[in-house]
Amino acid sequence: MAGRRRSPGLSRRSLIRAVGGTLVAVPWLAACGSAPDPNTVRIQYQQFGSGTVMRDHLLRVVQQLSSQRPDITIELVPLVAAEADYFTKNELMMSSPNVTPDLVYEDTFILKSDVAAGYLRPIDELVRGWPVWEELTAPSQQAVTYTDGKVYAVPTHTDTRALWYHTGVFEAAGIEQPWQPGSWEDLLAAARQIKERVPDVVPLNIFSGEPQGEKASMQGFEMLLYGTQTTLFDEASQKWVVGGQGFVDALQLIQTVYTEGLAPSLGDALNPNIGDTIYNSWLPEGQLGINLDGSWISQNWGAGAAGEWPEWWPTLQLATMPTQTGAPNPWAPGEVDFVTLAGGWSWAFPALSTKTDLAWEVLQQMMTTENALSMALADNQVTIRADVRAEPDYQGYSPTIDFFTDLGESAIYRPAVAAYPEVSARIQAAMGQVMTGGTPPEEAAAEYDAAVTDLVGPDQVVEASA
Numbered sequence: 001m002a003g004r005r006r007s008p009g010l011s012r013r014s015l016i017r018a019v020g021g022t023l024v025a026v027p028w029l030a031a032c033g034s035a036p037d038p039n040t041v042r043i044q045y046q047q048f049g050s051g052t053v054m055r056d057h058l059l060r061v062v063q064q065l066s067s068q069r070p071d072i073t074i075e076l077v078p079l080v081a082a083e084a085d086y087f088t089k090n091e092l093m094m095s096s097p098n099v100t101p102d103l104v105y106e107d108t109f110i111l112k113s114d115v116a117a118g119y120l121r122p123i124d125e126l127v128r129g130w131p132v133w134e135e136l137t138a139p140s141q142q143a144v145t146y147t148d149g150k151v152y153a154v155p156t157h158t159d160t161r162a163l164w165y166h167t168g169v170f171e172a173a174g175i176e177q178p179w180q181p182g183s184w185e186d187l188l189a190a191a192r193q194i195k196e197r198v199p200d201v202v203p204l205n206i207f208s209g210e211p212q213g214e215k216a217s218m219q220g221f222e223m224l225l226y227g228t229q230t231t232l233f234d235e236a237s238q239k240w241v242v243g244g245q246g247f248v249d250a251l252q253l254i255q256t257v258y259t260e261g262l263a264p265s266l267g268d269a270l271n272p273n274i275g276d277t278i279y280n281s282w283l284p285e286g287q288l289g290i291n292l293d294g295s296w297i298s299q300n301w302g303a304g305a306a307g308e309w310p311e312w313w314p315t316l317q318l319a320t321m322p323t324q325t326g327a328p329n330p331w332a333p334g335e336v337d338f339v340t341l342a343g344g345w346s347w348a349f350p351a352l353s354t355k356t357d358l359a360w361e362v363l364q365q366m367m368t369t370e371n372a373l374s375m376a377l378a379d380n381q382v383t384i385r386a387d388v389r390a391e392p393d394y395q396g397y398s399p400t401i402d403f404f405t406d407l408g409e410s411a412i413y414r415p416a417v418a419a420y421p422e423v424s425a426r427i428q429a430a431m432g433q434v435m436t437g438g439t440p441p442e443e444a445a446a447e448y449d450a451a452v453t454d455l456v457g458p459d460q461v462v463e464a465s466a
Contacts, residue, residue, distance in 0.1 A: 037073065038354075038355065039071055039072055039073055039358070040072075040073040040074070040075055040355075041072060041073070041074050041075070041102045041103065041355060041358055041359050041362050042074075042075045042077055042100075042101045042102050042103075043058060043074060043075065043076055043077065043101060043102070043103045043104075043105075043362070044077040044078075044079065044090065044093060044101035044103070044104045044105065045058075045076075045077070045078060045079070045104075045105035046078070046079055046080075046081065046086045046105060047078035047079065047080045048275075051299075051300070051306070052306075053299060053375075053378050053379045054078070054105070054379075055076060055078060056378070057366075057371070057374065057375045057378065057379075058074075058076055058366070059076075060371070060374070061362070061365050061366050061371060062074050064365055064371075065362065065365055068365075069361065072358065072361075072362070074362065077093075077101060082211065082212075082213055082272035082273070085213075085272075087107070087110050087213075087421070090104060090106070090110075090114075091114065091117070091119060094114075094119040094120075094350040094351070094352060095119070095352075096352070097352045097354075100350045100352040100353050101350055101353070102349070102350065102353040102355045102356070102358070102359040103347055103348075103349065103359045103362065103363060104347070104348050104349075104350055105345055105346075105347060106120075106153055106345065106346050106347070106348045107214065107343065107344075107345055107346075108143045108144065108153075108155065108343060108344050108345065108346055109214060109218070109343060109414050109420060109421065109424070110421050111143075111144060111152060111153055111346060111348065112146055112147075112152075112416060112417065112418045112420070113418045113419075113420065113421045113422075114348070115146045115152050115418070116146075116418035118351060119350060119351060120152050120153070120348045120349060120350060120351055121152070121349050121350070121351045121353075121356065122146075122148075122150035122151060122152055123151055123152065123153070123154070123349055123356075123360075124150050124151050126356075126360050127151055127154065130364075132154075132364075132367050132368075132385070132387075133154075135385040135386045135387045135388075136155060136384055136385055137384045137385075137386075139384075139413070140155040140158060140344065140384040141155070142416070143155055143344065143346075143413070143416060144346050144348075147417075147418075152348055152349075153346035153347060153348035153349075154346055154347050154348075154363060154367065155344055155345070155346045155384060156344065156345050156346060156347065156367075156372070156375070156381075156384075157344055157345065157375075157376060157379075157381035157382060157383055157384055158342050158343065158344040158381075158382050158383075158384050158408060158411075159294050159295045159296055159342060159343055159344060159381070159382055159404075160294070160295050160340045160341070160342050160382060160404045160405075160407040160408050160411055161218075161219055161223055161292070161293065161294050161295070161321065161340050161341050161407075162292075162293075162295075162318050162319065162320055162321055162340060162403070162404070162407065163181070163187075163290055163291070163292055163318065163319040163320070163321055164283075164290070164291045164292075164293055164297070164316050164317075164318060165179060165289060165290045165291075165316065165317055165318075165319060166283060166286055166288060166289055166290075166315065166316060167314065167315055167316070167317055168286045168315060169194060169198055169201050169286055169288070169289040170190075170194075170289065172197065172198045172201075173190075173193050173194045173196075173197045173198050173289070174193065174197060175190055175193055175194070177317070178317060178319075179317070179319055180319045180320065180322075181319060181322050182322055182326040182337075183322050183323070183324065183325050183326040184224075184227075184253055184322065184324050184325075186322065187204070187290070187322065188253075188256065188257070188262070190203075190204075190289070190290065191203035191204040191257065191262040191289065191290060192260070192262065194289040194290075195260075195261060195262055198289070200287075201286070201287055201288065201289055202263070202264050202282060202287060202288045202289065203257075203262045203263070203289045203290065204257055204262050204263055204289060204290045204291075204292075205263065205264055205274075205278060205288060205290070205291045205292065205293075206219075206220045206223075206224075206254065206257060206263065206292045207219045207220040207274075207292070207293075208220050208221075208254055208258070208263075208269055208431045208432070208435055209269060209270050209428060209431050209432040209435055210425070210428040210429060210431075210432050211270045211271065211272040212269075212270075212272065212274070212428070213272075213428065214424060215275070216427070216428045216431055217424040217427045217428055218341050218343060218414065218424075219292060219293060219294060219341070220254070220292065220431065221250055221251075221254070221427050221428075221430075221431055222341055222412075222414070222427075223292060223321050223339050223340075223341055224249075224250035224253055224254070224324075224339075225246055225247060225250045226329070226331050226332070226339050226341070226412050227321065227322065227323035227324045227329065227338075227339040228244075228245070228246025228247075228249055228250065228323070228324045229244075229245070229246050229330060230244030230245060230246025230247050230464050231244075231246075231330075231331055231464075232414075232415060232423075233415035233417070233420075234462050237462050238417075239460050239461055239462040240415075240419075240423060240452050240456055240460060240461045240462070241461070241462055241463075241464050242448075242449035242452060242453060242461045242462070242463060242464065243449060243463045243464050244445075244464030245464070246324070246464070247445045247448070247464075248441045248442055248445045249324060249441075251430060251431065251434045251441035251444055251445055252434075252441040254431055254434055254435065254441075255434040255435065255437060255441055258434075258435045258436070258437070259436075259437040266435060266436065269435065270432075278291060278293075279297060279300040279301075279307060280300065280306070280307040283312075283316065284301070284307065284309045284312070292321060295380060295381075295382055295400065295401075295404035295407075296379060296380040296381065297380070298312055298313070298316075298380050298398060298400060299378065299379050299380040302378075302380075313399045313400070314399075318400060318403055320338035320339075320340070320407070321338055321339045321340065322337065322338055322339070323337055323338065323339060329410075331412055332410045332411070332412055333409065333410050333411075334409065334410050336410045338410070339412070340407045340408075340410065340411050340412070341411065341412055341413070341414070342408060342411035342412065342413055343413070343414065344384065347363055347366070369385075369387045369388060369391070372385060372387075372388050373388050373391050373393060373394055376388060376394060376397075377393065377394070377397050380398055380400075380401075382401070382404050382405055382408060383405075419455065419456050419460075422455055423452055423455065423456075426448050426451045426452055426455070427448065429447075429448070429451075430444040430445065430447065430448040433447070449461075
């Protein structure tokens with residue numbers, strides 16, 4: 001996995017020690033230099049920009065545990081970093097017994113790569129017979145099960161993706177609403193009309209390029225690719241697909257939106273923190289027409305959020321991402337003519353931690369129905385648990401939750417194999433090549449094919465069918 005990610009550094013890591021529900025700041029270097037406390041559980045997670053949803057959730061759990069287990073100290077280790085850097089920092093921490101977390105928040109797309117690298121331990125003996133495990137959907141259980149048949153994490157939720165559009169921008173551009181594009185051409189037509197009639201607005205955002213990490217691969221490129229006749233990974237042969245026209249077509253669309261000025265400027269697009277700008281400025285201020293993004297983003301605008309925006313609904317509306325031509329999607333479950341990718345996060349147990357049993361106690365408290373429901377409401381999560389779904393407070397808790405939950409029935413999941421993160425990095429590189437218009441999509445696709453073949457081996461790739 002070396003060579004995919006940049007050196008992470010330690011400058012944007014902080015540590016909070018929670019003792020009996022009270023926060024105590026701990027100097028990071030001092031904490032790293034000390035031997036692990038046998039009664040301390042270190043919980044490591046990604047903090048998304050200035051967001052505090054996860055921190056607040058964990059502090060609530062700390063307060064609950066303070067009366068039950070006053071002997072336990074919980075250290076929260078939020079890593080404030082872009083996605084790719086977060087994964088690197090996670091691995092750096094898990095590689096040392098002195099600073100390894102005892103619980104780590106893992107995107108399910110990186111989980112199996114980290115299992116293959118030896119960073120995580122199996123937890124079959126912990127989840128077996130645990131009532132919460134039986135509440136989880138089968139796909140979510142499979143997402144945390146490695147090829148050896150063992151479970152390596154506890155999934156927390158899923159997510160789906162669609163097109164968010166700003167009704168004020170559409171009205172100014174003269175685009176009929178409600179809006180539902182039937183093809184890529186319809187999507188481009190709307191973006192071009194916005195550019196022509198509302199020139200001060202960014203028409204369309206599709207996350208692209210290496211600085212955006214997995215957002216570029218999943219929210220961007222794969223939402224295009226899986227709407228073509230080409231797939232990323234052939235499940236039947238368990239091989240990576242190369243030479244597909246759909247791959248070229250997806251890159252062509254990326255090139256089109258950037259070279260025609262339908263997307264953010266390159267400076268903005270390649271800023272790892274463009275998400276903060278989109279959620280805290282462009283969308284609330286009507287500076288972005290269409291955003292291809294996930295089910296969770298309205299958490300930025302809820303009551304008490306840093307970017308509180310009570311009018312986000314119905315100012316923003318939703319449309320499904322169409323397939324390339326409007327034809328039925330060949331890769332999605334059921335007969336649908338749209339694309340949505342599903343993912344999710346999980347809690348895993350680093351192999352070098354010596355406090356798995358203690359961490360398991362903390363996790364069980366984190367995963368009660370009450371706490372899972374609370375986190376779903378705060379974070380705009382799509383639940384994967386039957387008990388949470390049955391809660392009245394979950395049902396219709398957001399004006400978008402029914403839309404995104406329904407999408408889950410036709411969702412496509414990323415290839416659940418260890419090489420995926422490296423392949424994803426090659427996708428991001430290909431996107432970056434075409435964004436400026438300097439590299440033809442055919443050439444960038446050929447370079448991707450060669451890089452993936454070199455990465456996994458010639459016997460692990462298959463040519464796309466016509």
